[in-house]
Amino acid sequence: MLFKKRNFRRRVSISREAMDGIISYSKIRHPNEAILIVKGKSRDGHIMVDGLVIPPFSHSGPTFAGFPHSFLPFDMSYVGTVHSHPGGTAEPSVTDLNNFFGLVSLIIKWPYRDQDIFAWNSKGDGIELSIG
Numbered sequence: 001m002l003f004k005k006r007n008f009r010r011r012v013s014i015s016r017e018a019m020d021g022i023i024s025y026s027k028i029r030h031p032n033e034a035i036l037i038v039k040g041k042s043r044d045g046h047i048m049v050d051g052l053v054i055p056p057f058s059h060s061g062p063t064f065a066g067f068p069h070s071f072l073p074f075d076m077s078y079v080g081t082v083h084s085h086p087g088g089t090a091e092p093s094v095t096d097l098n099n100f101f102g103l104v105s106l107i108i109k110w111p112y113r114d115q116d117i118f119a120w121n122s123k124g125d126g127i128e129l130s131i132g
C-alpha cells in the first residue's frame with residue numbers, strides 16, 4: 001500500500017485587524033449575539049483568517065445568531081464564521097454545530113478580549129488558535 005500519510009495539525013491564525021474587527025463588532029452587538037463570516041485561506045490544515053463579511057439577512061438575539069446559508073454566494077475565501085456568546089462559555093451549542101458553515105467556527109465570549117476567542121471544528125473539537 002502506497003498511502004502517503006499526511007498528518008495535518010489543524011490550526012487557525014487570525015490577523016490582528018480581523019481580530020480587532022471581531023472584538024468591536026461583538027461589543028457593538030452586545031448584549032445580542034454578533035455573527036460574521038470569516039474570510040481567508042486554508043492550506044495543509046492551516047486556516048488563515050484575514051477578513052470579515054457581515055452576512056446577508058442575518059438575525060440575532062441574546063441566544064442565537066444565524067443567517068440563511070442559501071443566500072450566500074459561493075466564495076472559496078469564506079473559511080467559516082465567528083459569533084459571540086454574550087453570556088456563558090465559548091463552547092459551541094447544539095444549534096451552533098447544526099449551523100456549522102465552512103471549515104471553522106470561531107466563538108468569542110464576553111468580555112471579548114483576545115483570550116476570549118476559541119476555534120472549533122464541525123464536531124465541536126477545539127482547534128489551536130493564534131492571533132497576529
Ligand SMILES: [Zn+2]
Nearest residue numbers: 085092093096
Ligand atoms: Zn453560539
